[in-house]
Amino acid sequence: MTAAEILAKQKEFLFPSVRPYYEEPLVADRGQGLHLWDKDGRRYLDFFGGILTVSVGHAHPKVTAAVTAQQQKLVHVSTLYPTEPQVQLAEKLVQIGPIKPAKVFFTNSGTEANETAILTAKLATGRREVIALRHSYGGRGAVALNMMGQAPWRLMESEIAGFKHAHAPYCYRCDFGLKYPDCGVRCATDIEPLIQTETSGKIAAFIAEPVMGVGGFIVPPPDYFKVAVPIIRKYGGVFIADEVQTAWSRTGKPWGIDNYGVTPDIMTFAKGMANGQPIGATLARADLADALKGLSISTFGGGPVSMAAALATIGVIEEERLMHNAQLLGERLKLGLTALAEKHRGIGDVRGLGLMQALELVKDRGTKEPDAAGATQLLEATRRRGLLVGKGGLFGNTMRIAPALTVNAAQVDEALALLGEALAEAAI
């Protein structure tokens, strides 16, 4: 099929919400390492990795070999039959994860991982009220939709009660008009009056992303979780870290929450865990996991092929010391973005951790009015130059830059040069 035929069929046969990037969508054909090729053979430097999911590069040979071998041996049996890859990966997660002792439940997506975490917290505490964050993204199941803090993604009015939304740790747009550190981390201390006034005072959980991904790579201040989490625990809730975007060394530490010196009670994973193979995982303190005793099955959860892909991906991250690469190259990327912000007045904020960096675009640095049109133009301009980046944020004005952890210095420099040209073209 030609690109035009594929686009025509996409329009005719897929739900309209399956909405691709770009005025003329990019029909992806193949990928290798940091590069993606479209159907017309044009090569792109991929600095978004299928939404932070291609964590060790497209078609990494070790992941491909592991998936192919597993595909030839055993593809599916359901969780009714234990398999070696499933217990191997569960053991690995328990060994490398910060929660001890812990147990794992495998699913197929971040949505399911989060819904499993919420269900576990509710069953373990016998309570239903949950604190989530404004600007958060949780997935597209009913619970996840009602949990998240962004109207454009919720699609309809709330159907599930019990979620209360705390102020986001969004320093660039502080809801209280304060500045860190003089603010006393007000966004975190405000959780206590939120619990006292908006809930029964008996909460099941607090769910938060260590860096808010879809929200526009919002990085909470350093002591945010050290202040917020004890408040949650004081009221009997457990802390769920949604690590769907931030795990696997992405932020330059093993887990996103490691940047904050707090140990969660439950963690959720998906995206980059299996380099593109569908997967979700919920890691919970063993006593909490033991609350999920009743019948609950994920037909494809723990599937041998996804398990093999995850084991290989984690192996590559460890063997190739990619956490170190995320620190080094993340620093290089951030320095380059900061230099671009000195030249381009439309960049209001540069933020991020490791290889998860963002530019928030504004019409005016004083008023901070979001520049969504500028972000759209910039997205098109980067694509014209052969660079793929993402967009996000409640106002659609944040560029998300997150290459595979295998990226090298030359590729970071190339991306920065292309981004600089695109910023000039879009008059940012």
Ligand SMILES: Cc1ncc(COP(=O)(O)O)c(C=O)c1O
């Ligand atoms: C932080 C976070 N949690 C959960 C999800 C949902 O994951 P999935 O799309 O795999 O269901 C996403 C997806 O973007 C996410 O970014």
